[in-house]
Amino acid sequence: MSRRGAVEAPCIAPPRPRPDNPRMSETPSYRAGHVAVIGRPNVGKSTLINALVGAKVSIVSPRPQTTRHRLLGIATFPDGQLVLVDTPGIHRDFGKASATAMHRFMNRAARGALEGVDAALLVVQAGRWDDADALAYDTLAKAGLPVVLVVNQVDRVKDKAALLPYLAEVAQGREFAAVHPVSALKRKGLEALVKDVLALLPEQEALYPEDEITDRSQRFLAAELVREQLMRQLGDELPYATTVEIERFEQEGRLARIGAVIWVERDGQKAIVIGKGGERLREIGSKARVQMERLFGCKVFLETWVRVREGWSDDEAALRAFGYTE
Incomplete structure (x- = not known):
């Protein structure tokens, strides 16, 4: 992903502060x-x-x-x-x-x-x-x-x-x-x-363009930002039984429409993630959306669903389907 955005949503992310690093005379070579x-x-x-x-x-x-x-x-x-x-x-x-x-x-x-x-x-x-x-x-x-x-x-x-x-x-x-x-x-x-x-690094040209910040796509980052909220808001064990899959990532002008599925392993976990009257799921989605807008530099419309796939965390095929590849 670059600061100009990825293929799924070419939004222009605002510049982020980095540590000051004036050119150092001791290491003139790049x-x-x-x-x-x-x-x-x-x-x-x-x-x-x-x-x-x-x-x-x-x-x-x-x-x-x-x-x-x-x-x-x-x-x-x-x-x-x-x-x-x-x-x-x-x-x-x-x-x-x-x-x-x-x-x-x-x-x-x-x-x-x-x-x-x-x-x-x-x-x-x-x-x-x-x-x-x-x-x-x-x-x-x-x-x-x-x-x-x-x-x-x-x-x-x-x-x-x-x-x-x-x-x-x-x-x-x-x-x-x-x-x-x-x-x-x-x-x-x-x-x-x-x-x-x-x-400690070899003298050579940059390995990536200057505006690149990660090798991962916005689709991947969107899934991670939803999972971050699951890690922050759920109990001690439940976050480890969840993963997130992005089913839709579409760009409409300056708006990114994102559909995220939260996968759990049991029906009881699904009820916990959704919360009473859907309150917890709305909070997870709201906070994840704010983080996406901050990172992607555009408005985001985020929809979330919770689905059950028993034993996904111990299923090699399921892991591959959810993006856990080497």
């Missing part, structure tokens, strides 16, 4: 490459990618495993281009026979993020380092990639002096190309991060 963004679930990987790209290309919610697909966020600066690979979080249960088809798909997507990349960002939560973080680091180290440690959410740390011993402990026995405390949400510390990551 650099570009793929950068995997890795970390345990819910450390702010998608928020970081959106901040660097300057547009919402990856959905965000407080729930782990919000990201299901591998997608590219394309951030272009005067000195280079970062092609950021957003993936599901890394887990220890790779390859478990008991995992559902959905879990196996997400694990493959996470592993595939390391194929053909030039560097990696290991995103962790400030003040916290656990076995899942260590697993993510070990995965990157085995791949032989230069790793930049991104310590996110530093705005939540009241005692900034406590970060120094934390950083020293994390770095002990591990090799990082650079370490950057940042706040992706508040866009703090990103300029220095961009500079150091660009320095």
Whole structure:
């Protein structure tokens, strides 16, 4: 998708702010490459990618495993281009026979993020380092990639002096190309991060046109924005039993008409998503529509339906039909 819009709805999205990145004399040559963004679930990987790209290309919610697909966020600066690979979080249960088809798909997507990349960002939560973080680091180290440690959410740390011993402990026995405390949400510390990551990339021309922000279409992004609201508004388990399929995406002048189907696995789940008198479904649709208009830069008429397909999350054919492909 470009800032001029995709085939389905050629709306002109307004420019988004990005980190300031004046031309750097230390790296006069243009650099570009793929950068995997890795970390345990819910450390702010998608928020970081959106901040660097300057547009919402990856959905965000407080729930782990919000990201299901591998997608590219394309951030272009005067000195280079970062092609950021957003993936599901890394887990220890790779390859478990008991995992559902959905879990196996997400694990493959996470592993595939390391194929053909030039560097990696290991995103962790400030003040916290656990076995899942260590697993993510070990995965990157085995791949032989230069790793930049991104310590996110530093705005939540009241005692900034406590970060120094934390950083020293994390770095002990591990090799990082650079370490950057940042706040992706508040866009703090990103300029220095961009500079150091660009320095790790090969000298070459941009891999994508300057106005491209993702490799995904508006149809895909529309489905994700509806799913984001499901993740935000439903209970602990139900969001993981839902997926979204876009049945219609039509352009009428400056209006995009979008029809979205929310798939669940049981009739009882359908009733919960719809809510009393359809109230919850209307709220999901209303908030998703606002996000679509903000991203696509045009008016959106969004219709939503809820349908049941039993066991879709453990059905390889159903996953392919719903767009979960490698």
